[in-house]
Each structure stands twice: as structure tokens, then as C-alpha cells.
Amino acid sequence: MADITVLGAGGFGVALSVMLERFAHRVTLWSAFSEEIEAIKRDGEHKKLLPGVPVPDSIQLTDDISCVAGKELVIFAVPSFAVRQVAQKAVSYLDENTIAANVAKGLERGTLKRLSQVLAEELPRNKVVVLSGPSHAEEVARGIPTTIVCASDDRESAQKVQDIIMNKTLRIYVNDDLIGVELGAALKNVIALAAGINDGLGLGDNSKAALMTRGITEIARLGCALGSQRETFAGLSGIGDLIVTCTSMHSRNRRAGILIGEGNTAAQAIEKVGMTVEGYISCKCAYDLSHKAGIEMPIIDQMYEVLYNDKKARDAIRDLMERPKRHESEMVWLLSR
Missing domain, CATH: 3.40.50.720 (NAD(P)-binding Rossmann-like Domain)
Structure with missing residues (x-):
């Protein structure tokens, strides 16, 4: 005791x-x-x-x-x-x-x-x-x-x-791995906002699964650049927390995202949720960190535009889908640049 x-x-x-x-x-x-x-x-x-x-x-x-x-x-x-x-x-x-x-x-x-x-x-x-x-x-x-x-x-x-x-x-x-645990915890909230937007737009499981898997890839990419271990993001504070936050209605971030997908501005969505939406703050931090470190985070970039510059969510999805071709393996992509 x-x-x-x-x-x-x-x-x-x-x-x-x-x-x-x-x-x-x-x-x-x-x-x-x-x-x-x-x-x-x-x-x-x-x-x-x-x-x-x-x-x-x-x-x-x-x-x-x-x-x-x-x-x-x-x-x-x-x-x-x-x-x-x-x-x-x-x-x-x-x-x-x-x-x-x-x-x-x-x-x-x-x-x-x-x-x-x-x-x-x-x-x-x-x-x-x-x-x-x-x-x-x-x-x-x-x-x-x-x-x-x-x-x-x-x-x-x-x-x-x-x-x-x-x-x-x-x-x-x-x-x-303190760095990895904290970055996974903070940045999954941004992906949960994106998953909520997906649901608010009436899109499907395919697109949400893509957001979650590519989202954790982006988080791990930044985390490793800042000194964390890649395997941390496959653990409880990485993919574990990401899954529950992207799929549960207990999640304030997902609920705010749903409201944005339904046509509300970020400010309106946060006001309607009525509580702290950590993903909103974390998105700006992740955007600044990634650009400072020179790390590519396309989902974070598009979420920043939606949350802070009032970009239409469907336009953000289009821009993500029409990005240049890539290899899924980070190492292959890095070696072939």
C-alpha cells in the first residue's frame, strides 16, 4: 500500500x-x-x-x-x-x-x-x-x-x-525507450483525428486501415530520427494505443475528427467535444518537429493543413492518394532516392 x-x-x-x-x-x-x-x-x-x-x-x-x-x-x-x-x-x-x-x-x-x-x-x-x-x-x-x-x-x-x-x-x-513511448503516445492522437475524419466522411475500413498503418510508419520514422527504437512503435504505446484511439468512441480525438469529416471546422469540432483534444496541439508540434528534422510525414502535413489552414478533408485525401510512387520498405526507398 x-x-x-x-x-x-x-x-x-x-x-x-x-x-x-x-x-x-x-x-x-x-x-x-x-x-x-x-x-x-x-x-x-x-x-x-x-x-x-x-x-x-x-x-x-x-x-x-x-x-x-x-x-x-x-x-x-x-x-x-x-x-x-x-x-x-x-x-x-x-x-x-x-x-x-x-x-x-x-x-x-x-x-x-x-x-x-x-x-x-x-x-x-x-x-x-x-x-x-x-x-x-x-x-x-x-x-x-x-x-x-x-x-x-x-x-x-x-x-x-x-x-x-x-x-x-x-x-x-x-x-x-522513453523517447519512443512519448512520441507514440502524442502523435497517435493526430492519426486518430484523421481516422475520425475518415468516419465522418463516410469512408470505409480500407481507408482507415491505411491511415493507421501508414500513420504508425510516419511516427516511427520521426521517432527513430530523434533517437527512439523502431520496435517501440510495434508495442503498447505505439500500435496498441493507436488502435484503441482510432477505433473507440471513448476517444475525444476520434470524435473531433468525425465532426470535422461531417463539415465542422477544427475549432467548432473541439468546442463541441467540450474537452481537451490533444491531437490538435500534437499535430502542430509534429509538423514543426518533422520539418525541423527533415523527416517526411505526409499524413501529418495534410492534417496540419486541415486543422490549421482549413483545407478540405477530401482534398487532403486526394493529395495523399496522388503522391509519387514509393516502395513500402523504408530502407529500399531510402537507398533508391
Whole structure:
């Protein structure tokens, strides 16, 4: 049994808290918004983001960031854009032996940094790990069998987190490829937006399968150029997370994509989803990273045009289909350029 604080009372933060409490951990759930905490206390659940999932009274609810003090593990479950700000609030209260774990899936806008890099900058005394994989909050909270990875530059810390939170419904594998795990987690959201657009346009399984397979190829191409291992993208944080995010209606990215395919602008779709759509931010980051590194990512390029320049989705599909001929093997294509 461990003493754990979860920072962020969104759907996944609540789901993690409920799951951890179920397996006898002492859990504190923090939100920056006092009204969110009061609503959960009043309703006994998060009615907007995780309706029907009771939040036990044994979970301490607070808007006081000092709740991170003296904890064995602090889990950052806030949106990617808030990770740095929340870390800055927490740093003066954190013990140096506390492990900081991040579950947000994205990149920092502007700096293009991975979120583990952001946490390492703001929490220089603490070990940082990342939890990632196919793990919708709605299913984690219900105890549906789920399998993810725990990645870190410090294997001992990753193994410690594995020991603390792995249980009968959550299986965790340790992964040493922090770069690959984080890039797979962030960029699959862009492909999920594309898969949603495919569905919103009324296209078929063939085109969605093409988007998913060529999408993971693009992600792996960029990841390898930035120092990750190709096999990571065949794992839980790569193709595993991509599959669940592209096919499930639990996915906010897919739902936003469907709305875009039906004729809404990106801004309208995000407003209608009513929650953070990480793929929108990640698309701009991926576009900038790929052009900076000189890596070809045609799906990302077209998604950038659709999301940020109001290009028609059907025009983007046409341009993808009419690209010059290629060999499917990356090595053959590279050697024949």
C-alpha cells in the first residue's frame, strides 16, 4: 500500500484514483479548480467526465497543491499544456524521493519538448517516469483488463512504479525507450483525428486501415530520427494505443475528427467535444518537429493543413492518394532516392 497523489481531476485522473483506491492505496485527488472538487464531493462522481463511476469517500479531494508533500508517488494527470504550470506549483512541496509519473499524452506547444523533459526541468530533484498505452479512463475505472508501459531513463524508478500500481486489472511492462513511448503516445492522437475524419466522411475500413498503418510508419520514422527504437512503435504505446484511439468512441480525438469529416471546422469540432483534444496541439508540434528534422510525414502535413489552414478533408485525401510512387520498405526507398 502506497501514499499517492493524483494531480488532475479529469476523467483519467478520477479513473486512476478510483482504481488505485480499489487496490488499497491511500489516494489524494487534486484539482486546480475548487468548483470541480466541490462538485465531486457533492455528487459522489465526476458527472461530466466520468458519470456512473462512484468516487469513494476514502479518496481525499483537495485543491491544495501541498497535498503532494510526503508522497511516494505523484501522478500528473493534467492536459499537456498544463504540465509545466502544475509542476511549478508542486515543486516546493515535493520530497526529493517522490517519483513523478506523467500520464498526459502530448508535447509542449512552442518548445516541442516531451513532457518528461518538461517535468525534468521543473522537478530537477525527482525521478520522472511515463505511463502510457491503450487505457481509456472509462474502462480503467470499471476494472476492465488494461495493459500499459512504464518508461523512464531510470529503470529502477520505472520498476518501482510497476511494483506500486500493477494489479489484477492493470498490467504494466517496463520500457527503456522513453523517447519512443512519448512520441507514440502524442502523435497517435493526430492519426486518430484523421481516422475520425475518415468516419465522418463516410469512408470505409480500407481507408482507415491505411491511415493507421501508414500513420504508425510516419511516427516511427520521426521517432527513430530523434533517437527512439523502431520496435517501440510495434508495442503498447505505439500500435496498441493507436488502435484503441482510432477505433473507440471513448476517444475525444476520434470524435473531433468525425465532426470535422461531417463539415465542422477544427475549432467548432473541439468546442463541441467540450474537452481537451490533444491531437490538435500534437499535430502542430509534429509538423514543426518533422520539418525541423527533415523527416517526411505526409499524413501529418495534410492534417496540419486541415486543422490549421482549413483545407478540405477530401482534398487532403486526394493529395495523399496522388503522391509519387514509393516502395513500402523504408530502407529500399531510402537507398533508391
